[in-house]
Structures are given as C-alpha cells and as structure tokens.
Amino acid sequence: MLEVKDGQCGLCAHFGETHAPTAQLTKIRQQHEAPETLLDDCGHPRHASLHLKVTPIAKCDGFEPAKAA
Numbered sequence: 579m580l581e582v583k584d585g586q587c588g589l590c591a592h593f594g595e596t597h598a599p600t601a602q603l604t605k606i607r608q609q610h611e612a613p614e615t616l617l618d619d620c621g622h623p624r625h626a627s628l629h630l631k632v633t634p635i636a637k638c639d640g641f642e643p644a645k646a647a
C-alpha cells in the first residue's frame with residue numbers, strides 16, 4: 579500500500595470524479611492508503627477531455643480536497 583498525503587490525487591475531489599464513487603475510493607480518503615497498482619480518471623475540467631489517468635500519489639495544482647465520506 580502507498581501512503582497518500584494531502585495534495586495528492588487520492589485525496590482530491592477530482593480523482594475518480596467521472597464515475598460513481600466506489601468503496602475503494604471512500605476507503606482511500608478515510609485511511610490515506612491506496613494500492614500501488616491503482617489508476618483512476620482525473621475529472622478536473624482542464625484534464626477530463628484528455629482522459630488523464632493518475633495514480634493516488636500523483637498531484638497537480640488543480641488539487642481540491644475531497645470530503646472524506
């Protein structure tokens with residue numbers, strides 16, 4: 579498992595934003611840990627049309643904190 583820190587995709591509201599929330603995503607936001615192999619969509623308006631896929635530990639300046647469910 580990878581530790582996911584503030585400012586990284588796994589804790590960003592845009593991570594996986596293009597689909598319904600999954601139990602895995604909720605768990606990442608609660609526990610700040612994610613599997614090494616996970617990739618998901620970035621739904622940020624400036625990335626979505628490019629179908630950018632990111633890992634939970636990637637990051638960019640478009641970060642917006644997700645609500646931990």
Ligand code: SF4
Nearest residue numbers: 587590620622638640
């Ligand atoms: S690439 Fe940027 S906007 Fe997209 S999920 Fe990661 S931090 Fe959020």
